[in-house]
Structure formats: structure tokens, C-alpha cells
Amino acid sequence: xxxxxxxxxxxKQEIIEIVRSELINLGSEERQLQxxxxxxxxxxxxxxxxxxxxxxxxxxFQQIKHLSxxxxxxxxxxxxxxGFLEESIIACNWSYKFHKQYVPSDFEQMxxxxxxxxxxxxxxxxxxxxxxxxFIEMYPEYINQLKTFTQSENRxxxxxxxxxxxxxARKGMFLNDIxxxxxxxxxxxxxxxxxxxxxxxxxxxxxxxxxxxxxxxxHKAIMPRTALRYAIEKMPPALRELAMSK
Numbered sequence: 172x173x174x175x176x177x178x179x180x181x182x183k184q185e186i187i188e189i190v191r192s193e194l195i196n197l198g199s200e201e202r203q204l205q206x207x208x209x210x211x212x213x214x215x216x217x218x219x220x221x222x223x224x225x226x227x228x229x230x231x232f233q234q235i236k237h238l239s240x241x242x243x244x245x246x247x248x249x250x251x252x253x254g255f256l257e258e259s260i261i262a263c264n265w266s267y268k269f270h271k272q273y274v275p276s277d278f279e280q281m282x283x284x285x286x287x288x289x290x291x292x293x294x295x296x297x298x299x300x301x302x303x304x305x306f307i308e309m310y311p312e313y314i315n316q317l318k319t320f321t322q323s324e325n326r327x328x329x330x331x332x333x334x335x336x337x338x339x340a341r342k343g344m345f346l347n348d349i350x351x352x353x354x355x356x357x358x359x360x361x362x363x364x365x366x367x368x369x370x371x372x373x374x375x376x377x378x379x380x381x382x383x384x385x386x387x388x389x390h391k392a393i394m395p396r397t398a399l400r401y402a403i404e405k406m407p408p409a410l411r412e413l414a415m416s417k
Contacts, residue, residue: 183242186235187249193227194219194257206256214291216256224257228264240269244280251288259294263302270305278306278313285320289327292363296334303335307345314348321355329356330367340371343378350386357390362397369401376405387414 194217203218219227235243247262262284281303289295307313320332332352339345353368376383387394387402391414394402403414 183246183249186231186246190231190250190258190261193231197223197227210291212291214256215254219257224260225264228261232265232268240272243269251284254290256291256293259288260297263297267301270302273306273309275310278316281306282316285331286325286328292330295327295330299331299335300337303331304338307335308339311345314345318352318355321352326361326363329359329361329364332356333367333371336371337374340374341377346375346379346382349375358393358395365395365398366401369398372402373404376402380406384410384414
């Protein structure tokens with residue numbers, strides 16, 4: 172047992188070192204500056220394009236694909252805890268590789284990443300759109316957990332409540348829950364939260380245009396204009412004009 176644990180720890184250390192060494196080699200100061208311009212908050216990054224980050228993620232995953240989901244999730248937590256943008260994206264990719272094997276207890280791990288590790292919109296959206304969204308489709312009872320996120324003081328946790336439903340919303344799913352989450356954050360003053368639930372409503376409008384339009388009209392007097400504009404972005408011009416009118 173002790174030897175087995177030691178071997179797993181050695182593999183983990185080796186893989187994490189490979190990831191970070193490759194990220195350093197691929198990164199550049201020029202790209203770091205370019206990347207940081209997309210964020211208002213201070214972020215740590217190596218300065219690598221998204222395509223190169225995804226390619227590296229896929230390449231290194233071949234060395235650990237034989238490991239268990241729990242072992243890979245452990246690797247992902249170490250990457251998340253670094254605070255570096257590219258490491259969080261790799262962690263999202265690796266944990267999503269197991270999305271067909273998700274079980275209810277995995278939500279606790281995802282919740283930790285959301286509450287303790289996310290520090291920017293890109294990491295938030297990547298994790299929540301794909302990993303958490305897939306989990307919610309499999310276990311819709313956990314939407315209630317997303318609703319508790321709306322009461323957090325952490326802007327990324329609140330944004331996660333909405334953007335976790337982006338892909339399900341696009342499929343026409345969970346409309347009543349989407350409206351409830353939007354209502355819980357309707358007057359939030361944080362524009363990243365406003366954009367998050369506005370985006371969720373926009374995706375829901377693709378399958379439920381009339382219902383989303385009615386929701387916007389009902390609440391437009393108090394809905395921040397940022398959220399409103401996001402919500403109606405894909406609607407016909409006449410509906411957008413009506414929704415934006417005073």
C-alpha cells in the first residue's frame with residue numbers, strides 16, 4: 172500500500188513538472204502582456220495562446236489516461252491551486268475527459284475549484300460551461316446547489332451559478348431554474364455577474380425566445396442594462412428595440 176501511494180505521488184510530481192516546464196518553454200513575455208489585457212483583475216499566466224494550451228493538454232494527457240478519475244482530479248487540483256490561467260485550462264480539459272464517469276460526489280470537488288481556485292472569467296467559464304454543465308445535465312437535482320451560489324460574496328461563484336447552465340440552456344433545458352437564478356441575481360451590481368446571467372438568458376432564448384422576452388420585459392425596469400443587452404442579443408431587431416425602449 173505504501174509503495175503504491177509513493178508511486179502515485181512520484182507520477183503526480185513528474186507530470187506536474189512536465190506540464191510546468193512545457194508551459195514555461197511555450198510562453199513569452201509579449202503574449203503575457205497581451206493575455207493580461209483581457210482581464211481587469213491581476214492574473215498569473217505563462218503567455219500561451221489557447222490553441223497551444225489545449226494542444227499541450229491533449230499531448231500530456233496521453234501519459235496519464237490510464238490513471239483513475241480520482242487520481243487525475245488530484246492532478247487537476249494541484250494545477251488549479253497554482254493560480255495560473257493556463258494550468259486551470261489544462262485542469263478543466265483533463266477533468267472533462269471523465270465527464271461520462273461523473274458521479275454525484277464529484278460535485279464536491281468541482282465546488283472546491285469554483286469557490287477556492289477560480290480567479291478570472293476565463294477559468295470560470297471553461298470549468299462551468301463544460302464540466303459543471305455536463306454534471307448538471309446528468310444530475311439535475313444539483314441545480315439547487317447552483318442557486319445557493321447566487322448568495323455568495325465571491326463574484327466568480329455567483330457567475331458560476333449562471334454560466335454552468337449555458338450549454339443546457341442552449342438545448343432548451345431547465346428554463347424555470349434559469350429564470351429563478353436570474354431573479355436571484357437580477358439587481359447584482361457586479362458586471363461580471365450581470366454578463367453571466369445575461370448570457371444564460373441569451374442561450375435560453377434560442378429555444379424559448381417568447382418566454383425569455385416576456386421575462387426581460389417584466390423585469391427590465393430594474394434589470395441592469397448590461398444584463399438586458401446580453402439577454403436580447405440574439406433576438407430579432409424589433410424585439411431588441413422594444414426591450415431597450417424606456
